[in-house]
Amino acid sequence: TQRYAITIKRSRSDINDEIKNMTLGCNRSGYYRNRLNLTENSRHRQTSSKLLNCLFKLFASRCNNTWSFEVRNSEHNYQPxxxxxxxxxxxxxxxxxxxxxxxxxxxxxxxxxxxxxxxxxxxxxxxxxxxxxxxxxxxxxxxxxxxxxxxx
Known part of the structure; x- marks a missing residue:
């Protein structure tokens, strides 16, 4: 089996606090941001980021309890x-x-x-x-x- 994992990147709710739309993206989207300006020597834990700046994006919107989907970018930049x-x-x-x-x-x-x-x-x-x-x-x-x- 080959798989890609997707996550909710952004969601918006209506006045009844029900989700009206959401943007789904690859769990590898984005890139590592070194917010603390750590170097390899100053970093305590030797970890790595799994983010690969994958551009896959799917938009979902709900109208009258029916969901519609729009693929905004179907490409992944890595193998499943x-x-x-x-x-x-x-x-x-x-x-x-x-x-x-x-x-x-x-x-x-x-x-x-x-x-x-x-x-x-x-x-x-x-x-x-x-x-x-x-x-x-x-x-x-x-x-x-x-x-x-x-x-x-």
Whole structure:
């Protein structure tokens, strides 16, 4: 699977405090602004920005509870994220740090950060739970197995 992520860049509400329109953009839009004028030596944390100044933009407006969309720029300036096999590595017991290291070893062009891995693990968990609480999912698993159990 290949994916781009989009976020709400700006939204406007009407007098009833309901969103009337919004601008959606790529999560890689914009560029890093060094507001504190830090140098590589004065920076405490060795981090990097994932912003790539991507120009993708989508405008959405609502009229009479019907949304209409207008693509203002359909181009991304980077390749979509690839299926990172996070599911398989997590199922094998790898921790997020190990998953991220393995991904970067396999493909240096991927822009994954630790938050990317945690978000993917969260999505996998939500999909597996299928709108159930963890306890409900456990009870369903036990009911479908040969285990004897009892609950109150």
């Amino acid at each position: 994220s690839k299926d990172m096999s996070v599911n398989r590595m997590a199922a094998a017991g790898s921790c997020p740090h190990q998953i991220l290291s393995t991904i970067h070893l396999n493909d240096l062009s991927l822009m994954a950060i630790s938050k990317t891995i945690y978000n993917e693990l969260y999505s996998i968990r939500q999909e597996r739970l299928d709108s159930r609480t963890p306890i409900q999912a456990l009870l369903n698993e036990l009911q479908g197995s040969d285990f004897e159990f009892e609950y109150q």
